[in-house]
Amino acid sequence: MQRLSTHEYGINVVDALAGGADATARVDTRVAEIIADVSERGDDALVDYTQQLDDWTPADAAALEVPRQRMDDALASLSPDDRRALATAAERLTAYAQHQKLDNASYTDAAGNRLGHIVRPIERVGVYVPGGAAAYPSSVLMNAVPARVAGVDQIIMVSPAPGGQVNDWVLAAAAHIGVHRLFTIGGAQAVAALADGTATVPAVDKIVGPGNAYVASAKRQVFGRVGIESVAGPSEVLIIADASADPRWVALDLCAQAEHDPAARAVLVTPDSQLIDAVEACLAEEIERLPRAETIRASLRDNGALIHTADLAEAVELANRVAPEHLELAVADAAALLDSIRHAGAVFVGHWTPEVFGDYCAGPNHVLPTGRTARFSSPLGTYDFQKRISVVEASAAGADELAPVAERLAVAEGLDAHAASARARGGSMTVK
Structure with missing residues (x-):
């Protein structure tokens, strides 16, 4: 894990964090081939890619769809405590999403002209939920809840199923929130199917949800034929901390981010050099206790940093330059820093607010702008599933x-x- 200092690098220490979040030209070329293939061969291409990439052979394209009963059974199989946790998370997300709804508006000018807009939900939305190395029922809720609140007619979910197996939690979340149809396809081929439609998979009006470099590239390439909410890169957290921070809590929050993926980025920024020493020591201890230690080590080694700044003001300036997906303010007077934050996907204020609350159940969405796009983008919300139509009378x-x-x-x-x-x-x- 890099130890950096603004004393040595200046505020341009941010350059030392620059990483390639964009898909490479090689990925873009391969994705373009997959999109063209799905457009030409439809269901046959989906079956072939599932066999090649997900290591199972569906009997036909119809076998790619998960029956409604299978989703309902997965929900019923959860323990009462697990179902309660799922329901509580969904309720909190729904309550927050309700506050984001756009409303009709109009006014009449002095000459009697009526001007305004009406709001309508997008009719059919495709939701991409990552699968494979980990299962993300939280991503099902985060994508589908605001779509339901907005009044989307049909929510079509896609998620890869390595070996033909879909995690029961993912299925249960889809059943609980009312996903209309679910297909076990992933990668660029899933995005292509949602964008253009096949005999089995319906075409949608907008595609949302994070994925790997192939998914990100595919979303970029189909944009215009369909809408997208963003092109997501590796997940990231930046923690601004001072001497009041608990070094173990900070270390755990860095580990929580790093365990997502070796490409994930976890950064501590602080004016307290002793805190850096303490956090580094806690990291060494905590990593050994965690099942995903190998992933965490790779992430922290290649993309993590412990950055020493002159003061908190410089830490905030650095954070605004990075425009992180997740920003934690682990300082004594965290609320006082909030007015200075200009660029971040989500801000977690104070020692008692770890980023993981936002991942699951706080209320705001965890689908957030990455790779400095928080400079001009917002979290996924109900408004992403609504459109405004201007009205002139x-x-x-x-x-x-x-x-x-x-x-x-x-x-x-x-x-x-x-x-x-x-x-x-x-x-x-x-x-x-």
């Missing part, structure tokens, strides 16, 4: 007022039919 008096303005601008643009259309609605001016 001119009165007779309003037409008299608008027509000459529209006519003059149309003539300036050399669009005579536009000018004639405006002139026909009212107003006495004729532009010479």
Whole structure:
């Protein structure tokens, strides 16, 4: 794990953290081939890729869909405590998502023109839930809950099933939240199927959810034919801490991030050099106790950092440059720093608020902008599953007022039919 200092590197220490989150040209080329193949061969291509990449051979494309009864059985098989945890998480996410709903709006101007917008849900959404090395029932909830709150008609979920096996927790979460259809396909081929549709998999209007480099590349390449919420890179956390922080808690939070994937990034930024020493010692102890120790070591070795800053103000400046997916404020007066945060996917305020609460049950979504895209992007929310339609209703008096303005601008643009259309609605001016 790198030990860095702004005293040595200046605030450009952020350059030492630069990593390749984007898919390589090789991945992009392969993904383009897969998308074209699925577009041409449809279900046959999905069956072939499932056999090649997920190590099982479905009898046909219909076998890729999980029956509703299988999902219901998985939910019923959970213990009462597990079902209660799933339900509580869903309830908290739903309550938060309700506050994000966009509403219709309108106003009437002085001439009697009514202007505004109406809000409509997206009709059919594809939800990608990662599978393979780990199972993510939380991702099912995070993607599907805001879609349900928005009023999406159909939620089509895809998730890879290595060896033909789907985790019962994932199935249970899909059943609990009311996913309409679930297909055991993953990777670029799943994105391609959702974008263009096949005889078995319905085409959707928007695709959401994180995945690996192939999924990210596929989402980029189908954007325009369908909507996407973002292109996700490796997950990341940046922790700003001071002397009041518990070094073991900080170490555990870094480990929690690092165990996702060797490409995950976990960074501590602090003006306290003694805290860095203590956290490093705690990391050595805690990693040995964790089943995913190998993944954590690889992540911290290749992408982790312990950064010493001059003061907390410099730590905040660094955080704003990094624009992390997750930002923890593990300082004595965390609320006082919040107004200075300009760029982050989600902020976790105070010692009692680990990032893992946000992963599962706090309320806000854990599908967040990564790779510095928090500079211009927001967390996944109900608003991502809604669209606004502008509404204009001119009165007779309003037409008299608008027509000459529209006519003059149309003539300036050399669009005579536009000018004639405006002139026909009212107003006495004729532009010479």
